[in-house]
Amino acid sequence: MSNISQHCSTRLQKEYRSLLKDPVPNITAHPASGNILEWHFVLEGAADSEYEGGVYHGKLTFPPQYPFKPPSICVTTPNGRFATNTPLCLSMTNFHPETWNPMWRVGTILSGLLSFMSDNEQTAGSIVTPVTERRKLAKESLEYNIKKNPMFRKLFPEWVEVYNKREEEKRQGISNNDNTSISSQQTEVKPSSFLSFKNIKCIKNTNASLDQKTMGETPVVQVAITDNSTPEDKVKLNKDTEASNGTVADDVQKKGNGIGRRLTLLGMGIVFLAVVLSPIYTQKWGQWMGLGPEEKFN
Structure with a gap:
């Protein structure tokens, strides 16, 4: 630092202010604390x-x-394009001072590096790896920086926040998936409103006296509770059975009353016909037997 020129210090400070005011897309750069000549990006x-x-x-x-x-x-982060912690041979680095342009700035240098990274041209410090490996390293890069690079955590706290947020979202996602799974099990729709086919067996009554063909379409149902049934199932089943059997009993009573009324009306009709037709048939009978009108009642 003692050999740094005033012009160098002023220039780097000016460039830093310029980057803060007009950031370059996909690039962030800061000088290290206490050393204007060392920048991290x-x-x-x-x-x-x-x-x-x-x-x-x-x-x-x-x-x-x-x-x-x-x-x-x-570059310090494994990337599959450049060897880590190895100086790169580029036209804007100290490998080629003859091609250096003093008008280039930090933003210009890093933009050129980002462009060269996407190219396949080889140079000193570059390496060759499969595309699949580069993609894998890209996914792991932030976690690598957070866990293994103290300087990164110190100079780029905004990326630490990004990492923590992503991790929290992952945890929330797993938690939500677990809760959804549990909830779906608890709210599973059963085949009946409260009867489980696994715990309950319904047996139709085959008693001939309650034949469905003559007594109606509502079947009498006997409900058997298995060992796996819950107390709630038993209470609900008892109520349901009572209601079902009560409905059938009402139907039986109604049909019985209807038959009785029909028989009564039939009997009354027969008596009525007997009373009306009796004199007529009595006269006819007398004529057939040779009796006069005055003799048929003697």
Whole structure:
């Protein structure tokens, strides 16, 4: 720090304020506490790529002669594209001071790194891994940073909050799934409103005196309670059985009363016909037997 030029310090502070005011998409960068020459950054994996969802931490180290000399760059989060904690050979790093442009800024450097990450060009510090491995590392990147990178947790607390929120959502999701499963078991709709076919057996009464064909369509039902039935089942079944048998008894009584009334009316009709027709048939009988009208009642 003693060799840093005033121009370098002023330039880096200005660039930091610029990044805070106008952030670069998918890029976050902060100088380390107490050392303006050491910056830490986070790159978010490009959408629709094998790095989508990835959160990659890295480090920029500026020379005291910045911006007239380029910085070095390394990535600390496993990513499948760059070797971790290894300086990268790029046109905007200290590997190629001849191609360095003093007009380039921190935002420009990191945008170029993010673009190069999505390319397949090889250079010093790059590695080759299957796409499936890169996707896997992208999914694990944030957890890796949180659990194994104290500097990341210190400089990027907003990502710690993101991680904690995701973990809480996962726990809530598991809890909700468990509750839903339990609730679905408790509120399972049974075949009958309160009768369980597993605990209750219904047996139709085959007594000939209560033949359904003559006594109506409402069957007499005997209910048997198994050992697995609950007290509530027994109470409800008793009520249901009483109601069912009571209904049948009412039907029997009504039909019996109806038959009695019909028989009574039939008897009255016969008596009426006998009274009306008796004189007529008596006269006819007398004529057939050769009796006169005055003799038929002697």
